[in-house]
Amino acid sequence: xxxxxxxxxxxxxxxxxxxxxxxxxxxxxxxxIWAHEAEVVAGINTDRRNHLYLxxxxxxxxxxxxxxxxxxxxxxxxxxxTPAQHLRATLSAMPKFSKPLILCCKGIEADTQLLMxxxxxxxxxxxxxxxxxxxxxxxEVAAGMPxxxxxxxxxxxxxSQLMKLVATPAxxxxxxxxxxxxxxxxxxxxxxxxxxxxxxxxxxxxxxRAALIARGFTEMQRYGLARGAKAETLAGLSGLGDxxxxxxxxxxxxxxxxxxxxxxxxxxxxxxxRRTVAxxxxxxxxxxxxxxxxxxxMPIVEAVCALLSGAANVGQVVEALLSRPLKAER
Numbered sequence: 001x002x003x004x005x006x007x008x009x010x011x012x013x014x015x016x017x018x019x020x021x022x023x024x025x026x027x028x029x030x031x032x033i034w035a036h037e038a039e040v041v042a043g044i045n046t047d048r049r050n051h052l053y054l055x056x057x058x059x060x061x062x063x064x065x066x067x068x069x070x071x072x073x074x075x076x077x078x079x080x081x082t083p084a085q086h087l088r089a090t091l092s093a094m095p096k097f098s099k100p101l102i103l104c105c106k107g108i109e110a111d112t113q114l115l116m117x118x119x120x121x122x123x124x125x126x127x128x129x130x131x132x133x134x135x136x137x138x139x140e141v142a143a144g145m146p147x148x149x150x151x152x153x154x155x156x157x158x159x160s161q162l163m164k165l166v167a168t169p170a171x172x173x174x175x176x177x178x179x180x181x182x183x184x185x186x187x188x189x190x191x192x193x194x195x196x197x198x199x200x201x202x203x204x205x206x207x208x209r210a211a212l213i214a215r216g217f218t219e220m221q222r223y224g225l226a227r228g229a230k231a232e233t234l235a236g237l238s239g240l241g242d243x244x245x246x247x248x249x250x251x252x253x254x255x256x257x258x259x260x261x262x263x264x265x266x267x268x269x270x271x272x273x274r275r276t277v278a279x280x281x282x283x284x285x286x287x288x289x290x291x292x293x294x295x296x297x298m299p300i301v302e303a304v305c306a307l308l309s310g311a312a313n314v315g316q317v318v319e320a321l322l323s324r325p326l327k328a329e330r
Contacts, residue, residue: 006032007165008102009075011090013040013065015053015276016104017081019138021063026144026168030062034069041065052275057142069094077165079104079132080120083277084187087116091123100128100158102151102166106186107283113290115183128158131179132166133186134237135245137252141171148172150238152182174237181233184224188301189243190254190280191287192216195304196247197258202314204262212300213247218330219298223287226294254280258304267308284308299324 008024010017013035024031035041043051044065048058072078077100082090084107101124103116114122120129134149141147151166151173153159163173176182195216199209217240224234233239246252250259257278260270271281284305291298303321306312312320 006030006074007076008079009072009077010034010079010081011069011072011094012079012081012104013037013044013050013053014081014083015050015138016136017079018044018050018054018057018059019136019142020079020081020104022057022059022142022144023166023168023171025060025062026170027166031064032071032075033063033065034072035065035067038067041067054138054142057139073097075099077102077162081105084108084116084279085110085282088119088123091120096124096126098126100130100162102130102132102162103183104132105279106133106183106190107279108187108286108290110282110286113286113293115180115187117179117183128153128155129179130159130162131182131186131238132173133182133242135241137245137249139251144170146170146172148174148237148241150174150176150182150233150236152176152179152233152238154179176233176236176238178230178233180227181224181229182238184227184229185220185234185236185239185242187279187283188216188220188223188287189239189246190278191284191301191304192220192243192280193246193252193254194258194261194278194280194284194308195300197250197252197255197260198262198304198307198314199258200255201259201262202318204318209247213243216247216300217243219296219300222296223291223294223298226291226296253278257281261307262314264314267310280304281308 010021010033013033021031021033079102081104084105130153159175250256288301288305303317
């Protein structure tokens with residue numbers, strides 16, 4: 001039975017979705033992944049590679065790709081691995097499967113300021129919803145390197161079942177009941193990673209990067225607590241853990257975008273040239289808008305927005321940040 005072959009179906013075959021298909025194959029022997037692009041389906045099924053999004057990883061024979069989303073009907077749970085701004089359209093277009101949805105995208109919906117779990121609950125009110133978020137580079141996960149991650153679900157019993165479905169010896173989920181905190185950590189860190197990339201690209205040094213990570217984490221905490229997140233979640237894998245990873249390596253799409261900004265490149269040109277999505281670019285303006293509505297001060301996020309929009313250059317935003325009033329650290 002296909003239900004036994006594919007306990008978890010993966011919707012979205014970018015780098016992260018493809019990496020998760022390797023985890024599911026390792027966990028269960030087989031994996032089913034849905035891709036929008038016909039060439040991705042053909043590449044996975046014929047060449048055992050996702051040539052567009054994860055070309056360096058040889059995929060196991062047990063991984064099968066499909067362009068027919070109705071095949072997901074027999075899976076016990078579904079991972080949604082679409083870009084954050086496409087989640088609503090994806091959920092609206094696909095059949096209403098009666099199974100848990102594990103959201104693997106990180107962001108805030110631009111038009112509504114809703115978190116991904118809120119979008120999913122609005123479109124699929126009868127489905128159990130969980131969030132998978134944490135420090136994960138797709139190529140390392142696909143290569144079987146040790147990874148720890150948060151699986152957040154308000155229902156602990158369902159969360160425990162889902163952890164058993166996705167866990168492998170190298171892929172270790174930790175349950176959290178704080179869905180909001182897990183989502184906010186993943187969304188905010190993408191914006192801060194752009195800022196760290198700017199620091200690197202502009203040659204401002206490691207001291208400046210460390211300061212930005214620390215002060216950026218303070219901004220994440222302010223915003224997260226204002227939206228109902230728990231402090232311990234923000235200090236865990238899906239918050240601080242993910243922040244440290246994405247702010248420290250060019251393997252982060254958001255960091256590499258920021259690095260280009262720091263070198264004087266145009267955000268519009270870089271985003272147009274990319275096939276992969278740097279979620280922080282679309283999250284930054286809506287995050288700033290939401291923070292202002294809540295009365296939360298996020299000067300680093302504001303600086304990133306100014307750079308992305310072209311309203312200021314690197315020298316101007318650095319001067320603005322360094323000339324802020326001296327105050328106690330908090």
